[in-house]
Structure formats: C-alpha cells, structure tokens
Amino acid sequence: MSTINDFKGEKPTWCPGCGDYGVLNALQRASVELGMDPEDMVVVSGIGCSGKLSAYFGSYGLHTIHGRSLPTAQGVKVANRDLTVIAAGGDGDGYGIGMGHFIHAMRRNVNITYIVMDNHIYGLTTGQTSPTSDTGFVTKTAPKGAVEHPVHPLQLALASGASFVAQGFSGDIPQLSMLMKEAISHKGFSLLNVFSPCVTFNKQNTYEFYKSHIVKLTDDATYDPTSKAQALLRVSQEDAIYTGIIYKEDRPTYEEMAPNFSETGLATQDHSLSADELEKLLVQFQ
C-alpha cells in the first residue's frame, strides 16, 4: 500500500497559504485512499503556479506549455489506457489560452480527470486579470476594474457534454479529496473546478469569502447530480457558490467509442506487421 509520502515530489515553492497546497494535499490523500501506485499515475500540468503540481506530486509528471495540458493528457491516456491521467492547471491556463481544448476535451470524453485551480487571477505573472475575474475586479491589467464578464466554467462544462462536473474548495480538504476520488473513479472526462485562493494577488476571493458564500451540495439530500436540469439551475444561480458533485452521467468514453481501439497500452506491444499484412494493404493501390 502506498502512503502519502510515496506521492510527495519536489518541495513546493508556492507562497505560504496558497490554495494550491490544499489541492496537492487532497490529491495525495485521494490517491492513497484509492490504493493507487505512483508509477501508474501521470499528472500533466500547464503553465502557472498551478502547473507546478506535476513536479510537487510524486508520480510521473509532464509539465507542458501554457494552455495545452488537456490535449497532451488525452494523448497520454490514448497511448496507455492503464494509466490514471490527471490534467491540472489554473483558470488562465484552462479557461483563457486553453479554452478551445477545454470545450473539445469534454465532448470527446477521454477518461481523464481535469483539476483546475481557480484563483480568479494570474498569479505567477504577478497579478493580472484572469478569465474568471469578476467584473469590476481591479488588477494590474484592469486598474479601473475588469470590464468583461467572467467565464463560467461549470455552465460551459454542462453545455459541452462533460460527463462529470464537480466543484471544490482548497480550504475544505475532506470534501476536496472526496471529490478527487469521485472524479478519478469516474469513467470519462471529469472536471473538478477548485477555488484555490491566491493569498498574494487576490484580496477579494479569499478563504473567508468562500467560507461565507459556499453552499455544499453534499449537504442537500434533495439534490440529484444525475439531473442535468437541476445542475444547470444551480450553476446559473448567482447568489450562492456550490461545491460538490454538480453532475455526472454514465457515457461511453472516447477510447471505448473509437472503432476497434486497443484496450491495452500501446507502449509495449510489438507493432511490426508481417510482409503478408503489408502486401494486403497495398492491394488497393494496384
């Protein structure tokens, strides 16, 4: 059995109090509780403070380029379905520069988990407006307040065919690790949006802010996460921020739908074709 120590990578350099510590912690706990082995996991991250997760988590790690963790993670999973593949990034990485991939990954439904550390700000570049920054939010790039409407990732996810949509808060590790276990166990693309406060550059979306605004769907016995209608209703309400499993459905994955696609990892198979097989393939060119 693996322990938390087995999932420790490089010592983190995030600011003290950064929400991303909570994400790392919850992912380590979830991995232990799921009985995972570090060598069977790959964390594929983007660029930003959140992108450092691949180095700080003690599995195989692939730190890609800005906004492209999703296509890369899908490639890893397609090559080897036995791996547990987790894509990770921030709101700028996933909902700004990588938005196109976000939408298409959800409709494609490759069996990976996508953790977004959403802090409503660009942290690593020291405090610029992000796609999820609230209208009016003052930053270096919006000194008079952001004029654009924020992206709503959960609404987009539901509209784009995500088969698992959840939201967590890095100030609530027990719930967050439970959500990670559910997301990783879900067959298909799982989105886990995590409010992960930036204590250095965002003085508005703080731990206190979330603690006073979050409504936990896990506490609501009447909520049915298999109902898309209920999910759409909740995520479009503006007076509350919901955490928990917003929506889940059982849908075949891309790997299952791709005709005759290999069920075992491609890395170690012998892919050479016999002269006979090659000859047959050439008949169409005669």
Added chain:
Amino acid sequence: MHMLQELSWKVGGQQGEGIDSTGKTFATSLNRMGYFIYSYRHFSSRIKGGHTNDRVRISTVRKNSVADELDILLAFDQETINLNARELREGGIVIADSKFSPTLPDNLTQHVHLYSIPFTKLAEENGAAIMKNMVALGTSAYVMGLSPDFCAPVIQSMFGRKSQKIVDQNMAAVRAGYDAMSSQNADFSGFQLAPATPDQHLLMIGNEAVAFGALAAGARVMPAYPITPASDVMEYLIKKLPSVGGVVVQTEDEIAALNMTIGAAYGGARALTATSGPGLALMMEALGLAGMTETPVVIIDTQRGGPSTGLPTKHEQSDMFAALFGNHGEIPKVVLTPSTPEECFYATVDAFNYAEKYQCPVLILTDLALSLASQSVTPFDYNYVQIDRGNLATPEALAAVEPGKMFKRYERTENGISPRVFPGQKGGIHHVTGVEHNEIGRPDEATSNHINMMNKRLNKFADIELQGSISYTGDNEPEVLVVGVGSSIGAIDEAVTRLRNQGIKVGHAQVKVLSPFPTKTLQEYMNRAERVIVAESNATGQLFHLMQFHGLQHKAMTSFLKYDGTPFMPKEVEAHLKGAVPAWQQ
C-alpha cells in the same frame, strides 16, 4: 509503324463533374497494364465549379514529372480548350463533347485537330449522362490503339459491388466512345503507344506512401486537423489504424494535434501528425516542447503555396525555413525531404526510428506535387522496415533506482542520448518539463546546468550525416551541378539527361535531408562542378540560403526559382541550364 514510348493526356472540365474519377480510371487502368504513370491534378479551393483538369503522363519507362507537351486533350467544356489547348504539341488532338459546339482558338487551328464527339448523347443512349466520362475514355482508347476493354477491370472493381448492370452500362459507354472515334476515319498512327513492360507497379500519391509508411513503422496514434494538401494522410489512417488497434483523433486545431502527439509519444506509442504550412505555424510552440523534453514525434508537412492561406491547392516549397527555424529557442530536429512516393515510404519508416533513436522531433517535408501527384511506384522492400525504439531503460537499470529516488531520464551521456522509460514502469518515475531541467527532469536554472543540457540536446547530431542525405546522378566533373529538393527530382533528371545526350556535362544532386544538413557531401559534389544552380519552388531561395548558412562555398553559385504555383517542367529546367552557360546557347 513508329510507336510512342510515352504519351501525355489531359482531361478537363468543371470541378465536381467527375474529372478526377475519369483521370483516375484512365491512369489506374494503364498502370495495371504495366505503363508508368505520372498524374497531376489542377484544382481549386472550392467543391463545385471552376476549371479542373487531370494531366496524365503514360510512359514505358519511369518518369517523375509532368510532360512538356500534351498529345491528347479531352474537353468537357469550352473553357478547358481555351485554357489548355496551347499545351498540345504540333499535330496533337482535342476530343470534345459536341454538346457545347467546341471550337479551337484561332491561333491553333493550323496546329492541332479537334474531334467533336457526342459524349453526353452517347452516354444518355447507354444509360445516363453521368457516364460521358466513360465515352471519353473510349475515344482515348481508340486513338491510342488500346482495346476498349483496357479499363474493364478497373470499372468492374469500381461498380461491381453496386450491380453488374452498372458495370455493363459503363462498359457500353466506353465502347460507344471507341466506335464513335473509329468512325471518324482519321489516322491516329501518331498516337499509338508502344507495349508496356511486364513489370507491376503500384499507383500512389505521396500522402498515401507516407501514411502506409507510418502504419508499417508501427505508428498507432495520429492526432490531426484536416488541411489541404495533407488530409489524405489522416484519411488513409482513419481507414487502416483500427485494423491494427490504433486510432486517429481529429483534434480541434493543430495546436492540440501536436500536443496530443507529444502526449501519446510520451505515453509510449509511436505517434504522428500531418499538416500544411498554416498548421505547421500553429505547432511551433509544441515543436519546441518536443525538442526540449526529447519526446519522439513525427510531423508531416505537405508544403503548399504560402504565405498565410496563400495558394492552398498549389505547389510550393516555402516551409523549409519555418520547419528549420520556426520554433523559438534552439532544439535538435531531423528534417527529411523525400522526392518520390517510394522515398516518402522509406523516409517515414526512418523518421520513426530517428525520432526514437535521437529522441527529438522529426519533420518530413513533402510538397504539393509529391503529396498529391499519382505515380507508378516500385513495390516496397518490406525488409527495410525494422522498428528500433532506441535507448530504452533496461529492467536492471530500473531495478537499481533506489526507493524515493527519481530515474535519470535526462542523464548526461557521451552522445547526449539518455535512456527512456514509459509511464507505468516501476522505478522509472521522473519529471518532464519544457522548463530547463536537470537529469531527473526537475527545473534547474543554474547557468552551468543550462549550458550542459543545451549541449546535451544539440550535440546529438554533431558531425552526423544521415544515410541517403543526397542522391547524385550525372557526370562526375560537371560543367553545371543542379541542386534540387523534393518533387523536382523528375523534372531535373529529365533535363539533365537531355543535356547529357547533347554531350553537355551536367550533374544533379537532390537534397533529401535538411537537418542535419549534409554539408560535407554536398561540398564535395560542388567542388567538382564549374557552376552550381540551386533549383527550388519558392521566391527567396531558401535552399540556396541554407547552403550558404552551412558555409557551403562555390565561385559560381546561382539560384533558379519558380513560384507560380506549378512545379518545374523538364523543358524549363533544360532552358535555364542552357541559358546559364554561354557556350551552350548556340
């Protein structure tokens, strides 16, 4: 009777009118008879309407370019005659549908003959107007001295699955065209083709040869985004990969395509993507990631007319600089430039081995003429295909990794190539990042580390020339050496042969690898020549400048550029070479 060793034929009409299938039926039938085919399509970036034509060269020996002149032009509309009749040789013929009352341009009436045949009417009499192209094929058969049944096997395989009635109707239409031509009572002895060799060849476009090569080389994942003229590569693999457990993922854009290819290659699959200039531009950041993380990926770039959207359906060789220098920062890479469909196949097999041997991205640059021209191909040597996955960590090395320690995926070795592991392997955990990193893949910004790691990556090709980097034909000490790249090999070879037949000493070096550049070999060829002419299909002389960039020197080196969207023709190369040496001009 004098018989032709080769004949050039063209069919033209409106796009969407079946011109492609007419040309394909004709070319495939003659290829099966043992003739060598080179077929080049003129088309536009639209689905219906607009002039299109298919030009087919039929020969008793291999020719890798279009012919200088046409013998026969089949016209389904007057525009085809107006645009193409001037390419006919003295005594050439136009066979046109009498439905549109065809006429010859005034300046051509003395040189060529027009036969007005009721293509559409005869097709209707035999079943349907859509078979007018079969009538046209029948007229061609008569003129060329072929049996009207020359295309029967191909028609059988095209329509046999639908119904025998359709096959019979089509063959009746072919015979109606044949008979209509015979009733002209004209002398077509100048169009009779000499018998073909008994050799069997395949008829393929370069894109198919690349795709087949990828399949043979064990590529099992292809993320790609459709683009002209590259789409055939993914379309072929969409049909074939499922039968070997592989998959083509049609991505949202080319950025996703290359990043997903990188992910799949890291995951342990052999993976490729294919694109053209605009897509290559979008892939540049990911290309840098592949170089920095030493991930083996194969990228096919079928060059088309640029810049920007440029000429999407026209020929050009203007992505060489983009492929070599387009990414930011400095990475090792292999860039291959095959010249024929056979070379496309072997280069693709090589590409996957190079990618894994040198752990770097490999680009294969084809050009539109090579990608799309349909050519007779010598059957491939399957023994050539050996899958070599390069330096993989041994079980002993993985077992020796101490608990809690990471695997040295980027270990500094003498040749710069480190052992590779696939995620999932015990003992192999390491980090991969586009950030400068140390031997276990952790970020490391130290000055000494950056220098060491840059050298590790970039020195993989120190003093290396890949096999087959240059092909050479012609005289050993030529008065002129022509240097070319890509599909121009046929046109240049033909021009060189003609000049040598006139007693002129000429040499021809075709460059098959742009990176690592074969500087030493090329300089040796250049040293033996009086003059050097670098022929390429672009406006700025990219190959010429690349040669200078690598320090190649010659006292008389000039550029021969063509960038009108069409490939070189033999007569153009011949004329340019003759013009280059004053003594040759008499």
